[in-house]
Amino acid sequence: MNSYFDKSFTQQEPLPGAALESAMNVLRHGRLHRYNVTENEDSETSLLEKEFADYIGVKYCLSVASGGYALACALRAVGVEPNEPVLTNAFTLAPVPGAIASLGAKPVLVEITRDLLIDFDDLNKKIDESKSRILLISHMRGHICDMDELSSLCDKRKIILIEDCAHTMGGTWDSTNSGLHGLVSCYSTQTYKHLNSGEGGLLVSNDPDLMSRAIILSGSYMLYDRHIARPETRDFGESKYYSPNCSGRMDNLRAAILRPQLKELSIKCEEWNKRYGVIESILGKSNRIGLIQRPSKEGYVGSSIQFYLDGISSQGITKFVVKCRKRGVELKWFGDKEPNGYTSRFDSWKYIAPQDCPKTKSTLSTLLDMRIPLSFTLADCELIASIIVEETGELD
Ligand SMILES: Cc1ncc(COP(=O)(O)O)c(C=O)c1O
Structure with missing residues (x-):
């Protein structure tokens, strides 16, 4: 099961x-x-x-x-x-x-x-x-x-x-x-x-x-x-x-x-990065997932993680997000043309002059995003990342 x-x-x-x-x-x-x-x-x-x-x-x-x-x-x-x-x-x-x-x-x-x-x-x-x-x-x-x-x-x-x-x-x-x-x-x-x-x-x-x-x-x-x-x-x-x-x-x-x-902020940042590290290393095992390369001078706080599902259509990504949600894993898709629950793509900001950013649009089209609250344990992070990896195995 x-x-x-x-x-x-x-x-x-x-x-x-x-x-x-x-x-x-x-x-x-x-x-x-x-x-x-x-x-x-x-x-x-x-x-x-x-x-x-x-x-x-x-x-x-x-x-x-x-x-x-x-x-x-x-x-x-x-x-x-x-x-x-x-x-x-x-x-x-x-x-x-x-x-x-x-x-x-x-x-x-x-x-x-x-x-x-x-x-x-x-x-x-x-x-x-x-x-x-x-x-x-x-x-x-x-x-x-x-x-x-x-x-x-x-x-x-x-x-x-x-x-x-x-x-x-x-x-x-x-x-x-x-x-x-x-x-x-x-x-x-x-x-x-x-x-x-x-x-x-x-x-x-x-x-x-x-x-x-x-x-x-x-x-x-x-x-x-x-x-x-x-x-x-x-x-x-x-x-x-x-x-x-x-x-x-x-x-x-x-x-x-x-x-x-x-x-307590410095300690919390370390805790975020531990969780980020666990999730990143498991996601890295899937050949369907593209991770974000981080510059060596960047000291990041891993309170969220982003990754790509390259080569997957919009419908495929929507299906993937739904399947992960059914297993309790909440992902956001930055490529969605509809603004939705904290996430919106630049061309949905209709109060500003329309602007063409083809490179950004193409980048966001396969970009997924996940929050990492500190209420999750390291074991929780392992489970979440394994669910994501398993679901990538189901992608057409
Ligand atoms: C990238 C970014 N900048 C600025 C803000 C502004 O923060 P607030 O919600 O406190 O107005 C947010 C909040 O969501 C954000 O995500």
Whole structure:
């Protein structure tokens, strides 16, 4: 009889006991708003910002309501105007083009390679064609391109780099934390990311002008002196008059549950990579499955895995996904033309100008994706990967 996997792919680990205690502490005193502090008290939110800035190795950090809000706030802080073209990779998820579109700006999609990384040739071409001055790179599903090459390309072409690190929190490029190459970088603490506060986002930068604008934009009611990981008071001189309040602050309850999780992030990243390693090595045994080659300088966090079923038609992939689901294994197919459960292909974003990215479309046509929650044991991962491999044996 066929084996069956019976755990949920959307069940996270419970939060650590310390997170429950600090949440209860905030609930007991009731000061949930980040600026609601007693004399000489630093809010949970400000403390989280300081701790996250130290973790990444950056001067300034701002916590906000979501990862998508962080992206839009970063774009506003670099002065994106309505109708301005903003480059981004065509393989990403809806909050990225959504953040660009939310400012009335125009996403310009850049092709990706077989390794799921931004295509530098197409990037140069799209810079020439669009005359854009901004690249919002999304390290989609934790795949980090050659950041040395990207940084020198951006320097040479005078492109402002914004990094979407929603999937690379805890990851590195050549031992440098993900998020340190851009002028500003954004993270998400939405439930399925590497820290879990339900919803939430973090924005980091070493640039005092940019960060003072971001803090005012996020809705600081001119109480920015209550932030710890912030620029000097004099850096807010002009921005406080010219940056509109677009409220999107994080609250103390979320910050209180994130701080204890941050302490455990490095251990959790190791745990993800153990699970990723088990699944990858079993999938590698099937000659129907193509694995993604990862650059040697990339320090990834294997909280999800992607693989190809080359040479299989759309109908064949749909059938394969259904068969795996019947055995309890939940796969997403990035090639599906219909947007569906967190996954969408770039040509389903009808709110942006239609764009032809044939290389990306062909790459996604056989690309499958699977979450790896830490609630799965290593034995669970073995079972899941064996089910996938067995089902590839059934492919026509
Ligand atoms: C690639 C990517 N970027 C950004 C975000 C934005 O995060 P949030 O859901 O916190 O707005 C997400 C969330 O799904 C994402 O997958």
